[in-house]
Amino acid sequence: MTSPVVENPSVMLGVHGLNKVYTGRGEPVEAIADLSFEISAGELVCVVGPSGAGKTTLLRCLAGLLPATAGDVRLAGQAVSDPPTGMAVVFQEYGRSLFPWLTVAQNVELPLREKGLPKARRKELVRETLEAVGLGDATASYPWQLSGGMQQRVAIARAAAYEPQVLLMDEPFAAVDAQTRFDLEDLVRSLWSRLGVTVVFVTHDIDEAIYLGERVLVLSGRPTVLLEDVRVGLGDDRSQLETRATPEFTRLRTHVYELVQAAKRGARSVTDAHLTH
Amino acid sequence: MSRPIRPRAQVPAWVLGAAGILTFLAVLEAVPRSGLVDARFLPPTSQITAALAERLRGGDLWVALGQTLTTWVIGLAISLVAGVVLGVLFGMVPVLRRATASTIEFLRPVPSVALIPVAVLLYGTTMQSTLLLVVYASFWQVLLQVLAGVGDVDPVANDTARSFRFSLMTRVRTLVWPTALPYAVTGLRLAASVALILTVTGELLIGTPGIGRLIGVARESGAVPAMYALVVVAGMLGVAVNLLARAFESRALFWHPSVRGEVAA
Amino acid sequence: MSTPKTPGSAAGGLRTTDRLAAGLLWLVALPTVLVAAWWFGSASSDNYINPPLADVVAAFVPTWFGEPGTPFADSRVAVDIVPSVLRLMAGYAVALVGGIAAGVLIGSSRALRAFVEPVLEFFRAVPPPILVPVLMLFLGIGDTMKVVVIAFGCVWPILLNTVEGVRALDPVLRDTARIYRLGPWARVRKLVLPGASPQIVTGARQALSIGIILMVIGEMFAARDGLGFSIVQFQRSFAIPEMWGGVVVLGLLGLLLSLTFRVASDAILAWYHGYQRAQRGGA
Ligand SMILES: Nc1ncnc2c1ncn2[C@@H]1O[C@H](COP(=O)(O)OP(=O)(O)OP(=O)(O)O)[C@@H](O)[C@H]1O
Ligand SMILES: [Mg+2]
Numbered sequence: 001m002t003s004p005v006v007e008n009p010s011v012m013l014g015v016h017g018l019n020k021v022y023t024g025r026g027e028p029v030e031a032i033a034d035l036s037f038e039i040s041a042g043e044l045v046c047v048v049g050p051s052g053a054g055k056t057t058l059l060r061c062l063a064g065l066l067p068a069t070a071g072d073v074r075l076a077g078q079a080v081s082d083p084p085t086g087m088a089v090v091f092q093e094y095g096r097s098l099f100p101w102l103t104v105a106q107n108v109e110l111p112l113r114e115k116g117l118p119k120a121r122r123k124e125l126v127r128e129t130l131e132a133v134g135l136g137d138a139t140a141s142y143p144w145q146l147s148g149g150m151q152q153r154v155a156i157a158r159a160a161a162y163e164p165q166v167l168l169m170d171e172p173f174a175a176v177d178a179q180t181r182f183d184l185e186d187l188v189r190s191l192w193s194r195l196g197v198t199v200v201f202v203t204h205d206i207d208e209a210i211y212l213g214e215r216v217l218v219l220s221g222r223p224t225v226l227l228e229d230v231r232v233g234l235g236d237d238r239s240q241l242e243t244r245a246t247p248e249f250t251r252l253r254t255h256v257y258e259l260v261q262a263a264k265r266g267a268r269s270v271t272d273a274h275l276t277h
Numbered sequence: 278m279s280r281p282i283r284p285r286a287q288v289p290a291w292v293l294g295a296a297g298i299l300t301f302l303a304v305l306e307a308v309p310r311s312g313l314v315d316a317r318f319l320p321p322t323s324q325i326t327a328a329l330a331e332r333l334r335g336g337d338l339w340v341a342l343g344q345t346l347t348t349w350v351i352g353l354a355i356s357l358v359a360g361v362v363l364g365v366l367f368g369m370v371p372v373l374r375r376a377t378a379s380t381i382e383f384l385r386p387v388p389s390v391a392l393i394p395v396a397v398l399l400y401g402t403t404m405q406s407t408l409l410l411v412v413y414a415s416f417w418q419v420l421l422q423v424l425a426g427v428g429d430v431d432p433v434a435n436d437t438a439r440s441f442r443f444s445l446m447t448r449v450r451t452l453v454w455p456t457a458l459p460y461a462v463t464g465l466r467l468a469a470s471v472a473l474i475l476t477v478t479g480e481l482l483i484g485t486p487g488i489g490r491l492i493g494v495a496r497e498s499g500a501v502p503a504m505y506a507l508v509v510v511a512g513m514l515g516v517a518v519n520l521l522a523r524a525f526e527s528r529a530l531f532w533h534p535s536v537r538g539e540v541a542a
Numbered sequence: 543m544s545t546p547k548t549p550g551s552a553a554g555g556l557r558t559t560d561r562l563a564a565g566l567l568w569l570v571a572l573p574t575v576l577v578a579a580w581w582f583g584s585a586s587s588d589n590y591i592n593p594p595l596a597d598v599v600a601a602f603v604p605t606w607f608g609e610p611g612t613p614f615a616d617s618r619v620a621v622d623i624v625p626s627v628l629r630l631m632a633g634y635a636v637a638l639v640g641g642i643a644a645g646v647l648i649g650s651s652r653a654l655r656a657f658v659e660p661v662l663e664f665f666r667a668v669p670p671p672i673l674v675p676v677l678m679l680f681l682g683i684g685d686t687m688k689v690v691v692i693a694f695g696c697v698w699p700i701l702l703n704t705v706e707g708v709r710a711l712d713p714v715l716r717d718t719a720r721i722y723r724l725g726p727w728a729r730v731r732k733l734v735l736p737g738a739s740p741q742i743v744t745g746a747r748q749a750l751s752i753g754i755i756l757m758v759i760g761e762m763f764a765a766r767d768g769l770g771f772s773i774v775q776f777q778r779s780f781a782i783p784e785m786w787g788g789v790v791v792l793g794l795l796g797l798l799l800s801l802t803f804r805v806a807s808d809a810i811l812a813w814y815h816g817y818q819r820a821q822r823g824g825a
Binding site: 288290291293294295296297298300301314317318319375376377378379380382383384385386387388389390391392393394395397398399470473474476477478481482489492493496501504505507508511512513514515516518519 | 661762
């Protein structure tokens with residue numbers, strides 16, 4: 001039995017001593033060495049780290065899709081072993097996460113149906129969220145008729161329409177153009193502040209992580225440990241032009257950039273990182 | 278902090294598969310013995326095995342096996358050659374392609390067993406009777422795959438080759454054949470199992486020499502365990518043909534980016 | 543190309559009809575030539591195997607619909623063809639339902655799949671027609687035997703292809719279904735069945751041609767009625783024009799079933815064809 005962890009009741013997601021070793025065919029791969037952190041209800045936390053650091057692995061452990069090798073993941077105090085209720089995930093392989101035999105609207109609607117929402121409410125949510133991501137006129141298309149960026153937005157709309165308590169997103173804007181990306185970033189922030197949802201947002205874009213997050217978790221290379229939990233003091237009201245131009249933004253960006261570079265060189269703690277700024 | 282890395286205990290697939298076969302054989306032994314099914318209709322495994330061993334010691338099973346394989350190989354070879362030649366020809370000459378399309382669509386679904394009476398009238402109970410069925414059934418498999426393969430030739434490459442006035446033979450050799458080859462190999466795999474089915478069918482129904490006829494004889498003489506033993510032999514033959522054909526396909530196409538699925542016919 | 547390109551948009555309608563006419567011409571040209579060749583080639587034939595096509599045609603309606611005045615219920619169509627087709631449909635339906643259900647079950651569990659796969663591969667490899675003498679032991683030569691033979695022969699390709707399709711389901715889609723907590727029934731209906739449908743259709747197509755073969759063979763082997771029985775009777779009694787008519791009927795039946803199958807499968811797989819085109823088209 002896991003020892004009862006005394007937790008602050010406001011903690012939504014608690015990760016304690018998480019370790020993940022893949023044992024498939026061939027050599028075991030230790031993806032995550034030892035991770036501990038807590039995320040409060042209603043926080044928006046970004047995760048950055050070098051490619052192959054284990055970000056997706058972490059997210060899948062948080063989602064209950066992947067059993068941890070050691071340590072535990074708790075959602076509102078409950079150990080996560082299977083996908084919990086009230087959680088939505090936008091997968092890195094967004095295109096493959098859409099049902100190709102369902103239309104865009106049906107894809108968004110399916111989870112709502114499973115949730116038992118009445119039909120009128122479902123239709124309303126589908127329309128609203130698809131309009132919010134700029135796909136109001138693609139509802140009757142099939143996912144494979146859309147561009148990569150549009151597919152990604154369908155996956156986001158599906159997660160948003162679900163009205164989850166916890167939203168996990170794995171590089172959700174990787175395939176959209178810069179302009180749409182800014183719009184979607186603001187959309188995520190507004191969804192977050194409107195619904196009070198707890199968001200974990202994985203990205204490889206440092207500027208995006210800082211612009212979106214209240215905290216940025218910087219991961220080391222594999223096997224992963226937490227390099228630093230960076231607080232982002234940029235306030236609640238953010239705007240693409242002004243926030244990105246503030247000195248605080250520039251400072252954070254330099255800091256996180258250096259951390260990620262150090263992680264790529266193999267640093268496993270902030271002291272290893274030899275920061276110059 | 279030391280963490281034990283323990284691979285999740287997974288029984289290898291072949292162990293499970295072997296266990297499955299043994300279970301199946303055990304059930305086949307137990308069911309007739311328990312009286313659940315009449316042992317005259319379904320003899321227990323041990324009796325079937327004994328009958329099989331006896332047959333294997335005798336000569337006529339081996340002769341029949343040879344006859345079945347001969348019919349199968351000849352039929353398959355004829356279908357392969359005819360299917361490839363006609364497929365490349367029809368596929369490359371647009372006029373022929375368009376003219377033959379409807380006829381192929383009409384003839385392909387005609388069940389080959391419809392030809393049994395015709396075959397009997399033409400060839401009686403000789404091997405040719407069964408060959409007719411085998412060739413008719415497996416020819417389409419090859420032809421359709423090769424047609425699809427030739428249709429898959431990059432039109433730009435084809436136009437380029439024509440504009441350089443490559444001769445027909447050069448075009449076939451350098452352009453059409455490499456593209457169509459994976460399809461032809463898939464066609465061969467499909468044809469191989471269809472040909473075996475029709476070989477045994479012909480032997481059983483028409484009485485041409487081979488395993489199928491032995492099954493018919495065993496049935497008529499009431500030698501039930503022997504009949505099951507022969508069914509097992511035919512099944513093992515089918516397994517061997519499937520395995521060989523799949524191995525050949527993946528070996529012949531190992532260089533190919535995607536080992537193709539069959540075209541929807 | 544047969545249609546010369548006429549410039550100008552006014553000729554649009556005309557071009558369409560031209561194209562249709564040309565298409566029709568291509569469709570019927572070779573079959574017409576072949577039938578004509580048969581007709582004239584056999585016109586003065588005295589080879590008993592190859593009677594004049596005119597005789598075959600003349601014998602056709604009386605053979606299958608009876609002499610004028612025969613009630614339909616007594617005609618060969620009603621007595622032989624309809625029961626044959628009904629037995630085929632029954633056996634095929636049993637194989638479809640059973641094969642898909644078992645395939646979904648087996649495909650969903652790695653251990654179960656590994657356990658049963660070798661045995662299933664064996665059953666798939668047994669040439670289905672030799673099931674006829676085996677099942678005759680148990681079931682005699684009645685309708686039950688024929689339906690069971692068809693079901694038993696058709697079930698393997700459906701089952702094994704379903705297993706393959708379920709196994710090949712995209713793991714990201716599986717995860718998506720888990721995350722959004724689709725219940726078991728919704729998972730089968732919205733994820734597993736549509737996801738495996740391309741392979742299921744492939745298996746069902748193979749099964750249909752096996753089914754037709756078994757329908758005929760079951761009747762040739764041991765029966766008192768049915769299409770296969772009639773054709774063999776014609777051959778044994780040297781009623782050659784009637785026999786050729788029977789071959790044609792079987793051919794038409796095969797054609798009809800395969801067309802029906804194609805219409806149904808195109809409807810089921812409309813999304814898949816679009817999806818494949820999109821994958822191939824680029825991106
Ligand atoms: N199923 C698996 N089996 C074995 N090793 C795996 C598996 N999935 C991931 N890994 C390994 O675990 C490590 C972390 O992978 P993960 O996908 O979590 O990285 P990531 O941080 O998401 O990378 P990226 O930024 O490129 O998406 C990698 O070294 C990868 O090779
Ligand atoms: Mg990743």
